[in-house]
Amino acid sequence: MTMAATHHDTSVETAAPPTRKQPDRTALLLAPGVLWMLLFLVAPILMMVYVSFWTQTTFKIEPTLTLKSWVAFFSSETYLGALWTTIRIWLIVLVSTLLVGYPAALFVGLFVKNKTLSTALLVLCVIPFWTSFLIRVLAWRPMLGKEGAINMILMKIGVITQPIEVLLFSELSVIIGMTQIYCVFMVGPIAFMLGRIDPSVIEAAQDLGAGFWRIFRTIILPLSMPGVVVGAIFVSVMVLGEFATSAALSGRKVNLLGNIIVTQVGSLKWAFAAVAGVVLTILMGAVVAALLRVVDLRKEL
Amino acid sequence: MPSLAAFARPADCEAFREKSGPELVGTEVTSVLQLKNVHKAFSGVPALAGVDAALSENSYVSLLGPSGSGKTTLLRVIAGFDQPDGGEILFAGKRIDSIPPHERGIGFVFQNFALFPHLSVAQNIAFGLSNRAVDPVTDTKIVAAKVRDMIGLVGLSGLEDRAVTQISGGQKQRVALARTLVTEPSMVLLDEPLGALDANLRTRMRGELRTIRERCGVTFLHVTGSETEALAMGDTVLVLDRGRIAQSADAGTLYSRPASADVARFLNCYNIFPGAVSGDAFESPVGRLALGGTRLTSGKQAYAIRYDRVAIRPRDAAAAGDEVRIEASFVASEYSGAAINSFFTLDDGRVFEVETHLSHAAPEAFEEKARYALVWKREDALVFD
Incomplete structure (x- = not known):
């Protein structure tokens, strides 16, 4: 037996000595990540899809498969309304973070020539994140409220006589809050891509006779598109899954899919929450897939 | 086309x-x-x-x-x-x-x-x-x-x-x-x-x-x-x-005809000595170099001789009347196909380079650390003053 084992070992070694260790190491390095993803991402998603077909009664849930929760979701105006609100707010926040974030990124990534200074400015953008999410959201209340800072200042300088009530507990306040919170996720990737543009490429375009807007449209914008797409993916995924900002700043007037899930889970309606969850997951997948179509990130990064 | x-x-x-x-x-x-x-x-x-x-x-x-x-x-x-x-x-x-x-x-x-x-x-x-x-x-x-x-x-x-x-x-x-x-x-x-x-x-x-x-x-x-x-x-x-x-x-x-010793240095083909003209010779750190070549006016005094205008001779060979001769020890040479560049150290530690074209002669073998006579025609030198 000893003989046989020795013989076996040597034959393996002589047959394929260079490739022998390679597959072992690959599997070893991948195992923790794959295991983690299977256990905590793939399995829960499958579970969620499964539970969405369970039978829900007022007090309990049974693993008897039915389409009732799905039918209820798509025939209820409240839930379809929440789906539409989610899409609308996502689109508005996406556009407003881009409008606010792109010029800021342009300044930090391209116009600030000093690398140390531009890094410092990017760090400044992240400073609000040193406080908790809830505080950042709630801090908007004294700003936007009927007797809040903005209304008081506007009244003091005589721009308005009546406080603007729509500022707080409305869709507008949710959009303002989300734009502020998620803007930095747009600025970062764009500033990174802009910072990678070789300054001599822009000088070359100048030398060839192009003015600033032409250079922006033909050189700077296309070269920063991967940053825009990455930023848009960050913002989209976070805004689509949002529930806290809308709960805190809309006074429960704005219901996103996230809020629906929270409420349903709170009242133990698991099957219903699962349906909303599946819808939300499909929506996010579609959005990310569409954004990745815009730019071939593998080629650009 | x-x-x-x-x-x-x-x-x-x-x-x-x-x-x-x-x-x-x-x-x-x-x-x-x-x-x-x-x-x-x-x-x-x-x-x-x-x-x-x-x-x-x-x-x-x-x-x-x-x-x-x-x-x-x-x-x-x-x-x-x-x-x-x-x-x-x-x-x-x-x-x-x-x-x-x-x-x-x-x-x-x-x-x-x-x-x-x-x-x-x-x-x-x-x-x-x-x-x-x-x-x-x-x-x-x-x-x-x-x-x-x-x-x-x-x-x-x-x-x-x-x-x-x-x-x-x-x-x-x-x-x-x-x-x-x-x-x-x-x-x-x-x-x-x-x-x-x-x-x-x-x-x-x-x-x-x-x-x-x-x-x-x-x-x-x-x-x-x-x-x-x-x-x-x-x-x-x-x-x-x-x-x-x-x-x-x-x-x-x-x-x-480089306009100054600095220009000559950039051209990377001149040996340059600092010093000053005194009488009929240029007083350099390696001795008196007889004048006779082109005199150019520039801010700084210097004496320059092109790498390829210098001949390497055995130490005992005497210089002719129209020649300038200094002694140096051979360090190394660099072969570049059509020419060979030989490096010498002068008595003050300065490196002196000689370029020998190989179209007419086979490369000579020099002995490391041995002394040789480096000789050039007076008229080939450039004197800046």
Whole structure:
């Protein structure tokens, strides 16, 4: 037996000595990540899809498969309304973070020539994140409220006589809050891509006779598109899954899919929450897939 | 071969020629670019300390300078990327110091090519034509025709739709040049254009650059740190030293009659001794060197002898009456095919280089650390005083 084992070992070694260790190491390095993803991402998603077909009664849930929760979701105006609100707010926040974030990124990534200074400015953008999410959201209340800072200042300088009530507990306040919170996720990737543009490429375009807007449209914008797409993916995924900002700043007037899930889970309606969850997951997948179509990130990064 | 008619000169240049036609012939009509006392300092450190130069039309000018001599700064000032602190820049007779780069009509070829990475070869070349602020070409057919001719001229046919990230260094160089030439500039500035290429390609591109320039009839100002490149390329060679033009001459004159010991040093073909003339000899750290060669006036006194004008003889050989002789110990030699360069240390520790051409004689073997006599004709030396 000893003989046989020795013989076996040597034959393996002589047959394929260079490739022998390679597959072992690959599997070893991948195992923790794959295991983690299977256990905590793939399995829960499958579970969620499964539970969405369970039978829900007022007090309990049974693993008897039915389409009732799905039918209820798509025939209820409240839930379809929440789906539409989610899409609308996502689109508005996406556009407003881009409008606010792109010029800021342009300044930090391209116009600030000093690398140390531009890094410092990017760090400044992240400073609000040193406080908790809830505080950042709630801090908007004294700003936007009927007797809040903005209304008081506007009244003091005589721009308005009546406080603007729509500022707080409305869709507008949710959009303002989300734009502020998620803007930095747009600025970062764009500033990174802009910072990678070789300054001599822009000088070359100048030398060839192009003015600033032409250079922006033909050189700077296309070269920063991967940053825009990455930023848009960050913002989209976070805004689509949002529930806290809308709960805190809309006074429960704005219901996103996230809020629906929270409420349903709170009242133990698991099957219903699962349906909303599946819808939300499909929506996010579609959005990310569409954004990745815009730019071939593998080629650009 | 593309039709050369496609490279008709730009209208403004044409107009300039007619205007300044016959009555100015023989005066300044041949200088396309004039620099008068151009100054530029970066946070107090002068980069250009009063540059005066005139570049003639339709010529290949090379600008030689060691690193830190201000050559890139000078180029950027001419192109308009940097503003001079003082002085005048005249281009085709007009002051251009305050005009933005894109209105100057001067093309710039960057050292790293600075191609637009997201555009194809043809799109890169078409960029200037269709995007320039002044007089853009909107007819896509005209743009396509000009681009096609230019691609033929620089020898890039077949690569039109390639991404510029997928072509070789030499091809990138051609795209960079074509992109500038297609906008028909009156002058092209090239910032160390061959620096990013490998040695083989560099030699081939030298010839190509000259041919392309001759076909387009524009002035090229080629900046380089390599003396061989400067001498090989330039109809005129400008030597820039510490922010000033130290010499402006044709290659032959520059090589045999450098204007100062510093210029001689950049040429990398002269042994230079400091010291002073006293009586009929030059008092140097290695002894008295008899005079008899060319005397040149320059700020600093020095004695220079070309590497290839020195003969190596056994120590006991005596010098003839018209020769200068010093002794040195042999260190090493470097074989470069057609010639061999031998290095000696003089008594004061200075390194002395001798270049021996091998076309007539086989290389001699010298003994390391042995003493030899180094001999040259008095008349071959240059004496600066």
